Amino acid sequence: MHLTTPERPVTDTPPNPTRRTLLAAIAAAPLLGPSAGWAQQARPVTRAIPSSGEAVPRVGLGSWITFNVGNDRAARDACAEVMRTFFQAGGRLIDSSPMYGSSQDVIGYGLKKLGRPAGLFAADKVWISGGAEGRAQMEASRRLWGVPRFDLMQVHNLLSWQAHLPTLFAMKAAGQLRYVGITTSHGRRHGDMAAIMASRPIDFVQLTYNLVDREAEQRLLPLARERGIAVIVNRPFRQGALLDRLARHPLPPWAAEIDCTSWAQFALKFIISHPDVTCAIPATTRVDHVRENLGAAGGRMPDPALRARMAAYVAQL
Amino acid sequence: MSEWWTYSLRDLLLFSPQTYYRLFELYNLEWWPLHLLALALGAAVLLLWRRGGERAGRGIAAILALCWLWVAWGFHWQRYAAINLAAGYFAWAFAVQALLVLWLGGVRGRLAPAPGSRLQQRAGLGLLLFALGLFPLMGPLLGRSWTQAEVFGMAPDPTALATLGVLLLAGERPLWLYPIPVAWCLVSGATLWAMDAPDAAVVPLAALLAVGLAVGSAWRHAGAASRPDR
Numbered sequence: 001m002h003l004t005t006p007e008r009p010v011t012d013t014p015p016n017p018t019r020r021t022l023l024a025a026i027a028a029a030p031l032l033g034p035s036a037g038w039a040q041q042a043r044p045v046t047r048a049i050p051s052s053g054e055a056v057p058r059v060g061l062g063s064w065i066t067f068n069v070g071n072d073r074a075a076r077d078a079c080a081e082v083m084r085t086f087f088q089a090g091g092r093l094i095d096s097s098p099m100y101g102s103s104q105d106v107i108g109y110g111l112k113k114l115g116r117p118a119g120l121f122a123a124d125k126v127w128i129s130g131g132a133e134g135r136a137q138m139e140a141s142r143r144l145w146g147v148p149r150f151d152l153m154q155v156h157n158l159l160s161w162q163a164h165l166p167t168l169f170a171m172k173a174a175g176q177l178r179y180v181g182i183t184t185s186h187g188r189r190h191g192d193m194a195a196i197m198a199s200r201p202i203d204f205v206q207l208t209y210n211l212v213d214r215e216a217e218q219r220l221l222p223l224a225r226e227r228g229i230a231v232i233v234n235r236p237f238r239q240g241a242l243l244d245r246l247a248r249h250p251l252p253p254w255a256a257e258i259d260c261t262s263w264a265q266f267a268l269k270f271i272i273s274h275p276d277v278t279c280a281i282p283a284t285t286r287v288d289h290v291r292e293n294l295g296a297a298g299g300r301m302p303d304p305a306l307r308a309r310m311a312a313y314v315a316q317l
Numbered sequence: 318m319s320e321w322w323t324y325s326l327r328d329l330l331l332f333s334p335q336t337y338y339r340l341f342e343l344y345n346l347e348w349w350p351l352h353l354l355a356l357a358l359g360a361a362v363l364l365l366w367r368r369g370g371e372r373a374g375r376g377i378a379a380i381l382a383l384c385w386l387w388v389a390w391g392f393h394w395q396r397y398a399a400i401n402l403a404a405g406y407f408a409w410a411f412a413v414q415a416l417l418v419l420w421l422g423g424v425r426g427r428l429a430p431a432p433g434s435r436l437q438q439r440a441g442l443g444l445l446l447f448a449l450g451l452f453p454l455m456g457p458l459l460g461r462s463w464t465q466a467e468v469f470g471m472a473p474d475p476t477a478l479a480t481l482g483v484l485l486l487a488g489e490r491p492l493w494l495y496p497i498p499v500a501w502c503l504v505s506g507a508t509l510w511a512m513d514a515p516d517a518a519v520v521p522l523a524a525l526l527a528v529g530l531a532v533g534s535a536w537r538h539a540g541a542a543s544r545p546d547r
Contacts, residue, residue, distance in 0.1 A: 068332045070399035072339055101331045101400045186328065239327070285333070 045297045047278050049179070050228035051203040056121055058272040058297040060093030061086050061290070062234060062283035068101035078285060080110035085287040087117045089294040095206070095232065095281045096145075097125040097156050098137055104144040112146055122147050123204075123232070125183060127156035131163030138171075152204055154181035158189055158196070165200060179203035185234050187215050197223050206232040209277065210242060211270050211314045221276040230278040233271050237282060242267060249317050258306065259299025264289065268296035270310045273303075326511040332400045334512040338456070341465040341472065344396050348471065355470030358384065359449040359479065366430045366445070366486055374429030374487070378422025381480055384470040385415035392473060407501070411473070414497040418480070421491045431488020434537075437530050441485030444523060448479035455516055474520050477501045481527035490535055499524045 046055035061083070069075035083094070096103045104124070111120065124141050126134045138153060153168050155161045161182060168180040181204030184193050190207075197205060197220070205224060209216045213235070224231045237243045246263040260266045264282070271280045282293045302310060345352065358380045365373040365380075389411035397404035422428030432438065452475040453466040469475040477498040484494055502524030509517035 065331065065333055068400050069336050070332075070340065070396070072336070072343060075336065075339065099331075099402070101402060186324065 047272075049203065049230045049278060051179070051230070056093050056230075056279055057091055057294070058277075058279045059091065059268060059294050060095060060121075060123075060232070060279045060281040061091055062281035063094065063096040063103040063107060064100055064234075064283050065239070066283040066285045067096070067103035067106045069106055070102050076106055076109050077113075079106050080113045081287055082285060082290055083107070083110040084114055085290045086294070087114065087119065089291055091290070091294055092119050093121040093123055093152075093232075093279060093281065095123040095234075096141075097127055098141055099125070099127045099156060104141055108144045108146040116146065120147070121151045122149075123152040123154065123181075124150050125154045125156035126164050126168070127159055129160050131160065131167055134160070134164045134167050149175075150177045152179040152181055153177045154183045154204060154206055156183055158182055158184060158192055161192075161196060165196075165202075169201070179230075181205060181230075181232070183207070183232075183234070187213055190215060190220055194219055194223055197227055197229055202229060204230045204232060204278075206234055206281075208235045209233045209271060209274070210236050210238060211267055211311055212238070212242060214311065217274075221274065225276045231276055233277055233280040236271050236280045237264065237267055246314065246317065252313055254309075257300065258302050261295075262292055264292055265296040266310065268293060269302060270307055272297060273301040273307060326507055330508070330511040331402065334514065336400055337508075337512060338461055338465045340396055340400065341456075341467060342462060344392060345464055345466065345468075345471070348391065352468045352471055355384070355468055356449070359469045362479070362483065363445065363449070366442075366483070369430045371426050371429045374426055375423050377430075377483055378418050378428045381428075381476075381483060382415045382419040382423065384476050385411050385418060385480070387470065388473050388476050389415065392471070407473075407504075410497050410501070414480075414494070417494055417497070421494060422487075427489040427491045428483060428487045429489070430486050433485070433488065433534060437485050437534055440526060440530050441482045444482030444485065444527060445479055446482075447523070448475040448482060452478065455519070459515055473501055474505050477505075478520065478523055481524060485527055485530055490531065490538070492531070492535070495528065495531060499528055 046057050048055050066082075067079050069079060086094075094107060096107055098104065111117075122145055124138070124145070126138050126141075128134055128137045138150070142148075142150060153171070155164045155168070165180070165182075168177065171177050172180050180202050182193060182196055182202060183206035184190065185206075185208045187208055193205060193207065196202065205220065207216050207220055209221070209231075210233070221231065223229075243263055246267070251260065251263060251266060255266050258269055260269060268280055268282065271277055282289075284290055284293065362377050362380055365376045389408045393404045393408035393411060397407065401407075418428070433441075449469050453468045456465050456467060457463050467474055469479050480494070480498045481502075484491065484498075502520045506517055506519075506521030509520075
């Protein structure tokens, strides 16, 4: 049997929740509550953040390239519609960075237009050399988003992480953000990331993992499980290149066994069904793709054997 | 970003092709009909080249400097910077080029048209005509909207190419005026290549042609100067 049935209720909880995680989950409940207006319309499968027990949907929304539309009003409105659809489908986590051009500003535009859905899980990054400038950059980012605080702040590509992490931990302790994380992409600096995961009390890591980039399975994902660190997966489609390649081939008939209707869902289900992955953050400019992506969080999920078959199938295409 | 050299050009691209070309569309809509003035200035460059002489060279330099300064502010600083973190640096580079053109061409008179080798003259004129007349048509001919046309004096690529054409037509060899236009042409070509644009090679190849001819001309002159009189 290659299938696993999605859990109902839809939240995965840690196998043995500690008192800390239960208390944190209770504390986080008011933050989730006001989102009901959005989330009640759809309930995608969620997974718990190990350090708190708080549930986040397994599919988030990235903003690399897609939300960098500058001052183009029509394109900004289109991005806002993507966000509206995302929240209506039950999405919560949006991720951005100062490195992404105008993306933060465009997210802020969308949030203002939508009345800032209270279920929003705002994830951003600090991307600057030197710790002194980090606070100013994070404050500028916060103003662009128009949020009172970020839920998650990550050190982008480990840039000046030694300087930024103490600042982030201090901000977390002061209630100025809720979670601390680090990121990498394209499979780079996994050794450094592993060292930080092993030695610092971070809540999140963000890394590249998909059907063809699977290095994280060897070291980082097991370490995340061991250390109780949530994992956000970027580049689930290799910036679209993976889907472009797969689009030349028909979806295998057995994809229906895990309720996949597209290659995008096939790719996403492979990622989010990994037991140590918390969520994936595909980016898109299209509302139909948002629905399709969030749809991947529902339905049946592949078990390890089927996941291996999925990867092998894509490798031989 | 660490290990930046290990990233491909596509990994470094911050925006989509749609956003990039829409940038030109919104820029053109904002400033129309300034394009007509820019084209008139381009025609004036041609007329001044036909007239020849030192004053014509100073006039050409003034026009080019104005165009570089405008592109620095109107395009790079006001528009491109919204989607490209490097555009602020591009703006400064274009402003520096404007000052260099003004100093070397307008004040020192080193852009005066003068006869050079036939190949260099033809290439220079060809490049100038291409930048002024054909370049704005290239996008529409490749299926993009007319509203996204890139016009000399308004957009960076045709402005850089026209400048390289003028440099080839100049009697002296103001080598200090080459690096920024050539560097821009390579940056622009890399951007288009990362976007899989079919015309990605056009601007870099044109720039490399200009550099090749300029270097060849400089060598010939250096060789002639070093030969002993008989």
